[in-house]
Amino acid sequence: MSPRREKLTSPQTRIALARGNRPAQHLLPIPEPVDTEAARRLFHRQRRTAARTVGLLSLLLFGMSGAFALWPQLTQARLAGVPLSWALLVAAVYPLLFLLALWHVRSAERAEEQAARQAAEDTTAEHTTADGRDSAEP
Amino acid sequence: MISVLAIGLVLATSLVIGIYGVRAARSTSDFLVASRRVSPNWNALAIAGEYLSAASVLGLSGLLLKNGLGTMWYAVGFCAGYVAVVALVAGPMRRSGAFTVPDFAEYRLGAPRLRKLCGCIVLVIMLLYLVPQFKGAGVVLALVSGTPYWVGVVLAGMVVSGSIAAGGMRSATYVQAFHYMVKLLFIAIPAVYLVAHAGADLRAQALHPEWGTHFAQTTPVEFTVDTTFGLDDPVTVTAPDGGRVDLAAGDHTVSEGTRYVFPAGAAVPHPEGLPDLGGERWSTPLLNSGGYPLFETWSTILAITLGCMGLPHVIMRFHTSPSARIARRVAVGVIALLGLFYLFPVVYGLLGRVLTPQLVLLQGTDTVAVVLPAQAVPGAAGTILTALVAAGAFGAFLSTSSGLLLALAGGLSHDLFQGSVPRLRLAVAVGACVAVLLALPAEKVDINVLVVWAFTVAASTFCPLLVLGIWWRGLTLPGAAAGLTVGAVTATGAVGWSLLLPTPQGWTTVLLAQPAAWTIPLAFATMAAVSWLTRPPDWAEHAVLRLHSP
Numbered sequence: 001m002s003p004r005r006e007k008l009t010s011p012q013t014r015i016a017l018a019r020g021n022r023p024a025q026h027l028l029p030i031p032e033p034v035d036t037e038a039a040r041r042l043f044h045r046q047r048r049t050a051a052r053t054v055g056l057l058s059l060l061l062f063g064m065s066g067a068f069a070l071w072p073q074l075t076q077a078r079l080a081g082v083p084l085s086w087a088l089l090v091a092a093v094y095p096l097l098f099l100l101a102l103w104h105v106r107s108a109e110r111a112e113e114q115a116a117r118q119a120a121e122d123t124t125a126e127h128t129t130a131d132g133r134d135s136a137e138p
Numbered sequence: 139m140i141s142v143l144a145i146g147l148v149l150a151t152s153l154v155i156g157i158y159g160v161r162a163a164r165s166t167s168d169f170l171v172a173s174r175r176v177s178p179n180w181n182a183l184a185i186a187g188e189y190l191s192a193a194s195v196l197g198l199s200g201l202l203l204k205n206g207l208g209t210m211w212y213a214v215g216f217c218a219g220y221v222a223v224v225a226l227v228a229g230p231m232r233r234s235g236a237f238t239v240p241d242f243a244e245y246r247l248g249a250p251r252l253r254k255l256c257g258c259i260v261l262v263i264m265l266l267y268l269v270p271q272f273k274g275a276g277v278v279l280a281l282v283s284g285t286p287y288w289v290g291v292v293l294a295g296m297v298v299s300g301s302i303a304a305g306g307m308r309s310a311t312y313v314q315a316f317h318y319m320v321k322l323l324f325i326a327i328p329a330v331y332l333v334a335h336a337g338a339d340l341r342a343q344a345l346h347p348e349w350g351t352h353f354a355q356t357t358p359v360e361f362t363v364d365t366t367f368g369l370d371d372p373v374t375v376t377a378p379d380g381g382r383v384d385l386a387a388g389d390h391t392v393s394e395g396t397r398y399v400f401p402a403g404a405a406v407p408h409p410e411g412l413p414d415l416g417g418e419r420w421s422t423p424l425l426n427s428g429g430y431p432l433f434e435t436w437s438t439i440l441a442i443t444l445g446c447m448g449l450p451h452v453i454m455r456f457h458t459s460p461s462a463r464i465a466r467r468v469a470v471g472v473i474a475l476l477g478l479f480y481l482f483p484v485v486y487g488l489l490g491r492v493l494t495p496q497l498v499l500l501q502g503t504d505t506v507a508v509v510l511p512a513q514a515v516p517g518a519a520g521t522i523l524t525a526l527v528a529a530g531a532f533g534a535f536l537s538t539s540s541g542l543l544l545a546l547a548g549g550l551s552h553d554l555f556q557g558s559v560p561r562l563r564l565a566v567a568v569g570a571c572v573a574v575l576l577a578l579p580a581e582k583v584d585i586n587v588l589v590v591w592a593f594t595v596a597a598s599t600f601c602p603l604l605v606l607g608i609w610w611r612g613l614t615l616p617g618a619a620a621g622l623t624v625g626a627v628t629a630t631g632a633v634g635w636s637l638l639l640p641t642p643q644g645w646t647t648v649l650l651a652q653p654a655a656w657t658i659p660l661a662f663a664t665m666a667a668v669s670w671l672t673r674p675p676d677w678a679e680h681a682v683l684r685l686h687s688p
Contacts, residue, residue: 036679036683039683039686039687040683042686042687042688043682043683043686046686047609049225050225050226050609053221053224053225054222054225054226057218057221057222057225057443060218061214061215061218061439061443062436062439065211065423065424065432065435065436065439066432068422068423068424069424069431069432069435072418072422075421075422075423081341081342081345082345083345083421085207085422085423086207086345086421086423088423089207089210089211089214089423090207090210090213090480090481090484091481093214093217094214094217094473094476094477094478094480094481095477097214097217097218097220097221097473097477098470098473098474098477100221101220101221101224101225101469101470101473102470104221104224104225105224105466105467105470108229108466109463109466112463112688115687115688116688
């Protein structure tokens with residue numbers, strides 16, 4: 001008699017079968033050992049950046065529509081035959097929106113890079129004091 | 139006929155791309171978010187392709203023709219919404235690892251029951267958004283093939299649910315990237331051609347609304363509903379029996395089915411309740427349907443800009459990026475792609491006022507982009523341009539509605555019931571059926587009115603949940619639940635009331651039709667106030683900080 005057939009499954013499939021009908025555990029666990037102070041600083045900095053971007057966005061949108069309401073002359077004035085207010089609304093506003101988003105991404109990424117550099121420096125400093133030698137790799 | 143062929147070609151290509159992608163869709167995660175294997179460029183194209191709906195392709199130029207330049211605030215809002223997404227949600231949402239807004243609610247507040255509430259709101263938003271897409275598809279198909287409106291709607295529903303149930307998001311990514319190209323090229327090429335072909339005289343007329351709006355040629359008008367219109371000057375029109383009818387200056391009411399032939403050069407009558415075509419109200423770039431232009435414009439800007447981040451299918455898309463950094467960059471790419479696209483719909487609206495003003499009398503302005511090319515360019519070239527625009531519009535419908543259906547199916551099976559791929563497919567079919575049934579009676583409702591309704595609900599529910607959840611550790615479960623309920627009920631109720639029931643005159647009408655200016659602050663305030671009264675759990679700060687650590 002041939003040996004009993006064994007079912008081969010990949011580890012992923014085994015996990016999926018074991019999970020049954022419960023939802024996938026894709027939600028990341030909150031990692032415990034973090035430098036809470038540094039994370040807080042980064043969070044506050046990112047929040048200021050976000051507030052600045054949203055403020056400028058509101059200024060642009062509400063300011064532009066407010067200007068159209070206040071000064072009807074903007075529709076009478078013409079730029080190369082096109083009413084000025086039309087040109088602003090149908091074309092000129094899009095590059096401004098793009099630049100605003102680009103500026104935000106730059107600022108947010110810079111904040112993250114600085115935080116990462118700071119963290120690396122702190123680890124190095126700790127290693128230097130603990131082991132008495134310079135090591136970038138913890 | 140060529141239009142039908144062009145639409146068929148777009149459809150066939152979409153199906154081929156969809157079926158090619160099927161092999162990759164195996165797990166729920168594959169099906170919903172393409173397992174994060176999609177490259178950033180494809181992703182940006184797909185997001186833009188999914189986002190540019192019938193509201194952008196047909197609705198914008200139609201409303202511009204009917205209500206005037208203020209309509210372009212919708213386009214600016216659609217684009218500005220992504221600036222808010224970049225600034226407030228793209229990165230942190232990706233880091234949370236949540237697929238959908240309900241997932242995020244569970245991550246941040248740790249309550250499975252809130253997930254069900256969010257799931258219900260997803261369904262409301264998605265249905266409000268799907269109905270105008272099916273309406274757009276029905277209108278275009280009816281126009282180019284002569285079939286009745288309902289045939290177009292039913293056919294569209296079958297095509298979309300079929301292709302989605304076969305392939306899921308993996309294929310949808312490429313299908314939608316392809317659709318962005320279709321939409322951009324098929325709207326841009328005819329627009330550029332029309333502007334070049336129009337000649338200096340016509341272009342000047344389009345840019346000088348104060349010269350008045352006249353019928354470009356002898357124009358038969360068949361009134362499909364009872365209509366009241368005003369005339370500045372007397373005009374002699376021809377009835378179908380050949381008799382001549384003298385219409386004096388002043389107001390006239392005609393009954394449904396009346397046919398008049400207006401002579402070339404006659405001034406276009408002003409239908410009751412709409413701004414004079416080319417008049418001051420029309421050419422001032424503010425939204426003004428009820429006499430409070432600044433309030434209406436600001437309310438709409440708020441609804442669209444903040445609603446964008448709350449749209450479940452938009453949020454879902456950012457999980458196909460490998461990291462938070464790339465998710466943000468993808469969103470910036472989307473802004474560039476949207477800005478490029480929105481330069482073109484305005485051409486159809488402006489030329490439409492000069493060449494096809496009768497659409498306003500026919501209450502068919504949503505069709506202007508499809509009708510205009512044939513009117514402006516006679517002969518074969520016009521037919522081909524019409525085919526291009528029709529195919530572009532159908533592409534818009536296909537990609538948006540497949541994204542929406544997927545989010546709807548995700549909401550049904552992932553959040554409300556714990557589902558697998560087969561059940562997700564069933565959910566797609568159910569969602570499509572409901573949307574088709576709701577779209578059948580919506581033929582006369584403007585596409586953009588329905589779309590802005592969906593944005594208003596999203597902005598009054600998920601926007602406060604995401605913004606406060608990501609940027610404020612004090613948000614609590616009771617606060618979130620109270621804010622979501624208040625926002626959903628007020629936003630859905632107010633617009634529903636203004637569409638379906640008679641409204642009192644004056645300020646109340648505007649407050650009900652454009653409720654975003656009060657429902658969004660109300661939802662934010664409720665969420666914050668109730669959260670203040672309750673205590674957040676100890677791990678709340680960790681959950682927030684986690685969203686911002688690289």
